[in-house]
Amino acid sequence: MSLTTYWLEHAWLDTNVEPGVALTVSTSGSAAGTPDGRVASVRTGVDTPPPGAVVLRGLTIPGLSNAHSHAFHRALRGTVQVGSGTFWTWREVMYTVAQRLTPDSYFALARAVYAEMALAGITSVGEFHYLHHAPGGSPYADPNAMGEALIAAAAEAGIRITLLDTAYLSSGFGAAPDRHQLRFSDGTAEKWAERVSALKERDGVRVGAAIHSVRAVPADQLATVARWAQDREAPLHVHLSEQTAENDACLAAHGLTPTQLLAEHGVLGPRTTGVHNTHLTDGDIALLGSSTTGTCMCPTTERDLADGIGPAVALQRAGSPLSLGSDSHAVIDLLEEARAMELNERLRTRTRGHWTAAALLRAATADGHAALGWADAGTLEAGALADFTTIALDTVRTAGPLPRLAAETAVFAASAADVRHTVVAGRHVVRDGVHHSVPDVAGALADSIAALRG
Structure with a gap:
């Protein structure tokens, strides 16, 4: 067994910041049973670095979990900010980019995007993946x-991935896919299940399922996707009530809200996460909460697309765990997503303090990992996966506050640019702001995006 000790100048341990923490991790398996890449011990009150320890100055927190990503949307950054428009006009631009991707170009783009995530302190991503086939659907x-x-x-970028393979079968409530959506569709949920069953989990990889939306999977096929996930105890995610138009169309087609339709077909439950959950009725909130269905909020995308502010406070109070995602990657910054959830609610209610910094960090770490099937990640404690990130406390954004306020500083002032180190499975992925396997992340992004321009 090989052990590495990290000395953390300050560490966020569940609800409080502790100075001087020695974190020992195993970086190879052992006959004694210490799992590879897990925290072996945590010691507080260690005032000086032990001999040979790796020193991480700043605030170290569990690795951040990006619970909702569409990697290819990163190519839209800037482009879709020109002029005005709606979600639906944005979608047409997105389709154009999707049509140009091949397995090779998607690998190049996603490698750069996931490396950008690692630079931002993200150690696991939930990739909501529906771009399955060649143009035309073959x-x-x-x-x-x-x-x-x-x-x-994801493997080359050094982060964990939960591939949320997505059923996308219809252009809207049973209608055939349009020409753009042929790449997304397997034809039926049964054929989707046959294809996705060939994907295998491996180190750093979970395979989950997703229902794109109640628009994109006919009601009589929802249960097929839900059963596939239930049989494998896998995460199941779904875009839910992101747009009022979706709610109106669902009511017209079924006489039910999207949440009611999912409940009727057995989709809701503790391994299910609704993404956005923006336009809900009180009854919808009660259904999601009572079934402990999770909620993934994506505030930077929701504001970029003018979707609205979802009822996150009411959902959490009802029993729905909260996680966070960067979705369309208008920015990739989980600290911004965390504070945006609180600040959006302040604007909506004109009151402050809906979540503490600790509660927002939990949404960005432990609850996000749990939503992706990594229940043993997201904490700095013995036995947990050794995934963590360090935020500098001496930058122009973070300098000044007392160390005991480091969590508040991180959530309400820091940005992805303040991340100095990212460690996954006990090994440095980002050291001193440099990615170990993609040293020029900006160049990799520029090149992979340029290759997709028509």
Whole structure:
């Protein structure tokens, strides 16, 4: 067994900041049973670094979990901010980019995007993946070539991935897919299940399921996707009530809200996460809470697309655990997502203090990892996966506050630019702000995005 000790100048341990913490992790398996890449011990009150320890100055927190990502949307940054428009006009631009991707170009783009996430302190990503087939809908020789490209990209970028393979079968409540959506569709939920069952979990990889939306999966096929996830005890995610138009169309088609329709077909439950959950009725909130269905808020995308502010406070009070995602990657910054959830609620209610910094960090760490099937990540304690990130406390954004306020400083003032170190499975992925395997992340992003321009 090989052990590495990290000395943390300050560490966030569940609800409080502790100075001088020695964190020992195993970096290889052992006959004694210490798992690879896990925290072996945590000692507080260690005033000076032990001999040979790796010193991490700043505030070390559990690795951040990006619970909702569409990697190829990163190519839209800037482009979709020109002029005005709606979600639906944004979607047309998104389709254009999607049509140009191949397994090779998607790997290059996703590798750069996931490396950007690592620079931002993200150690696991939930990739909501529906770009399955070649243009026109023909399968690749390997029907999971696009999903495997994403898995390989995450491995090279050094972060964990939960591939949320997405059923996307209809252009709207049973209508056939349009020409853009042919790449997304397997035809039926049964054929989707057959394809996704060939994906295998491995080190750093979980395979989950997703229902794109109640628009995109006919009601009589929702249960097929839900059963696939339930049989494997896998995460199941779904875009839910992101747009009022979706609610209106669902009511017209079924006489039910999208949440009611999902409940009727057995989709809700503790391993299910609704993404956005923006336009809900009181009854919807009660259904989600009573079933302990999670909620993934994506505030930077929700504000970028003018979707609205979801009822996160009411959902959490009802029993729905909160997680966070960067979704369309208008920015990749989980600290910004965390504070935006609180600040949006302040604007809506004109009151402050809906969540503490500790509660927001929990949404960005432990609850996000749990939503992606990594229940043993997101804490700095013995036995947990050794995934953590260090935020500098001496930058122009973070200098000044007392160390005991480091969590508040991180959540309400720091940005992804203040991340100095990211460690996954006990090994440095980002050291002193430099990615170990993608040293020029900006160049990799620029090159992979330029390759997709028409």
